[in-house]
Amino acid sequence: MSQRLSQWIAFSLLFLATLVVVLPVVVILAIIVAKGASAISWDFLFSMPRDGMSAGGILPAILGTLYLVLGAVLFAVPLGVAAAVYLVEYSGSNRFSRLVKLAIVNLAGVPSVVYGLFGLGIFVIFFRFGASILSGALTLGIMILPVIITSAREALESVPRHFRTVSLSLGASRWQTIRHSVLPHALPGIMTGMILGLGRAAGETAPILFTVAAFYLPRLPQSIFDQTMALPYHLYVISTQVPGVPENVRYGTALVLLALVLLLNLAAIILRSRFRARKKW
Amino acid sequence: MVTRAAKFSIQGLHVHYGSLCALRDLNLEIAAHEIFTVIGPANSGKSTFLNSLNRLIDLEARSRVRGEIRLDGVDIRAGLEVETLRRKVGIVFALPLPLPVSIYENVVYGLRMQGVRDAKTLDAAVERSLRESYLWEEVKDRLRTPAMNLSGGQQQRLCMARILAGQPDVLLFDEPTSGLDPISTARIEETMLILKEKYTIVLVTNNVAQAARVGDRTAFFLMGEMIEVSATSTMFTTPADSRTSDYITGKFG
Numbered sequence: 001m002s003q004r005l006s007q008w009i010a011f012s013l014l015f016l017a018t019l020v021v022v023l024p025v026v027v028i029l030a031i032i033v034a035k036g037a038s039a040i041s042w043d044f045l046f047s048m049p050r051d052g053m054s055a056g057g058i059l060p061a062i063l064g065t066l067y068l069v070l071g072a073v074l075f076a077v078p079l080g081v082a083a084a085v086y087l088v089e090y091s092g093s094n095r096f097s098r099l100v101k102l103a104i105v106n107l108a109g110v111p112s113v114v115y116g117l118f119g120l121g122i123f124v125i126f127f128r129f130g131a132s133i134l135s136g137a138l139t140l141g142i143m144i145l146p147v148i149i150t151s152a153r154e155a156l157e158s159v160p161r162h163f164r165t166v167s168l169s170l171g172a173s174r175w176q177t178i179r180h181s182v183l184p185h186a187l188p189g190i191m192t193g194m195i196l197g198l199g200r201a202a203g204e205t206a207p208i209l210f211t212v213a214a215f216y217l218p219r220l221p222q223s224i225f226d227q228t229m230a231l232p233y234h235l236y237v238i239s240t241q242v243p244g245v246p247e248n249v250r251y252g253t254a255l256v257l258l259a260l261v262l263l264l265n266l267a268a269i270i271l272r273s274r275f276r277a278r279k280k281w
Numbered sequence: 282m283v284t285r286a287a288k289f290s291i292q293g294l295h296v297h298y299g300s301l302c303a304l305r306d307l308n309l310e311i312a313a314h315e316i317f318t319v320i321g322p323a324n325s326g327k328s329t330f331l332n333s334l335n336r337l338i339d340l341e342a343r344s345r346v347r348g349e350i351r352l353d354g355v356d357i358r359a360g361l362e363v364e365t366l367r368r369k370v371g372i373v374f375a376l377p378l379p380l381p382v383s384i385y386e387n388v389v390y391g392l393r394m395q396g397v398r399d400a401k402t403l404d405a406a407v408e409r410s411l412r413e414s415y416l417w418e419e420v421k422d423r424l425r426t427p428a429m430n431l432s433g434g435q436q437q438r439l440c441m442a443r444i445l446a447g448q449p450d451v452l453l454f455d456e457p458t459s460g461l462d463p464i465s466t467a468r469i470e471e472t473m474l475i476l477k478e479k480y481t482i483v484l485v486t487n488n489v490a491q492a493a494r495v496g497d498r499t500a501f502f503l504m505g506e507m508i509e510v511s512a513t514s515t516m517f518t519t520p521a522d523s524r525t526s527d528y529i530t531g532k533f534g
Binding site: 092162163164165166167168169170171172173176180181185 | 335337340342364365367368371372374376378380381390391393394395443444447
């Protein structure tokens with residue numbers, strides 16, 4: 001076989017593989033938009049469900065998902081970043097830190113329904129938070145912790161070593177060095193982890209199933225101790241549990257969930273690119 | 282040398298990295314206001330020696346230090362906070378390593394970490410230290426621009442200004458011109474000769490001629506041991522040890 005031919009075959013295969021990767025995304029988007037776009041209206045986004053969820057809007061589910069995602073991020077990001085700082089900057093590589101890293105990797109592999117069960121046991125029952133936004137957000141937060149910690153660790157480790165050496169050599173303490181010469185430069189990477197966590201928290205159904213999600217609750221939550229509807233669970237309910245919901249409402253709900261995740265990501269990405277613009281090395 | 286007070290006095294200094302001995306039984310005094318140069322081939326313990334003086338050696342996870350170093354008579358481990366020591370004993374590294382912030386923020390970094398907030402004090406420190414490192418005229422109109430935009434030689438002088446801002450006692454230079462062109466090198470050397478009026482300078486260099494140009498006294502290190510130390514002119518005309526003369530005449534290294 002000539003060199004040129006093998007070159008051509010390799011190129012074609014690689015290109016084909018890339019195409020196959022992109023295709024499902026495009027098809028999913030296309031179907032959801034085609035079938036769901038007609039349901040989207042002002043009323044659909046900003047009013048309460050009516051007629052056993054077959055008509056009206058999905059406002060409680062949208063708001064519920066927003067609350068849950070923000071709560072999860074608010075809980076998981078500070079905790080995860082703090083743990084990552086400890087692991088990277090303080091603990092070095094001893095047996096304890098290797099054990100913690102192993103635990104984190106394993107945590108990432110736990111199925112989401114197990115997190116749901118865990119949240120039910122700990123937050124709903126043991127801490128008596130009941131099925132509430134608080135329980136759901138904490139459960140989702142724990143689920144996204146591994147993503148946050150792992151990406152924060154990578155971000156911290158990618159900050160050049162000499163930033164620390166220089167800062168310490170100028171008489172800064174270790175904490176000052178982390179605060180002023182390490183964390184600011186790790187922010188874009190930490191944000192990336194946050195974005196990934198955000199997307200996962202918004203889309204998961206199982207962790208909120210037992211901890212917060214209401215089947216049908218045509219009013220808005222008043223406090224973090226209230227139950228709420230949430231988009232992924234609502235989508236499951238109207239797709240399989242309630243007969244007679246028009247197809248465009250189901251696809252419309254999916255479209256809103258997708259758009260919400262994209263919107264949240266977009267906001268985070270814009271924020272990140274602003275931090276990145278300051279990166280100068 | 283006898284008339285001047287010892288700035289650093291080092292007794293029985295041993296440094297190990299794991300099982301590797303990087304510096305063996307070093308006894309030495311460095312006088313105030315001298316340029317003390319250290320020469321020697323790679324892995325002779327020069328940088329280890331330098332990093333021991335401001336305890337940057339502690340950052341090496343596997344390093345162990347034995348022996349005693351006194352700065353103005355005070356034990357640098359028992360008698361000083363490490364932050365205070367590093368403020369008094371500044372270091373310029375082999376590569377220009379500005380922090381990825383503006384020229385101004387690089388210079389005031391150490392002061393900010395000490396809690397200095399007053400804008401006038403900071404401005405004054407920036408001008409004073411940039412003048413001392415002969416960078417002021419070149420950068421005074423762009424203090425707020427990124428330090429990374431400066432040339433290599435300018436960056437290295439910025440690194441000098443950065444430690445001068447904290448009004449140190451001692452300046453350590455770790456092969457500061459190894460990445461610079463001859464003209465930038467000459468400027469750094471001129472600056473050192475002026476700075477020694479106010480500061481004590483310890484210069485580690487892999488450039489034997491540089492030691493001869495700026496050094497008051499010179500020590501020759503080989504494989505973790507100090508082979509000899511003497512006035513620079515003596516060392517370069519009549520070295521006591523044959524290994525020293527072999528090194529400075531270029532037979533190895």
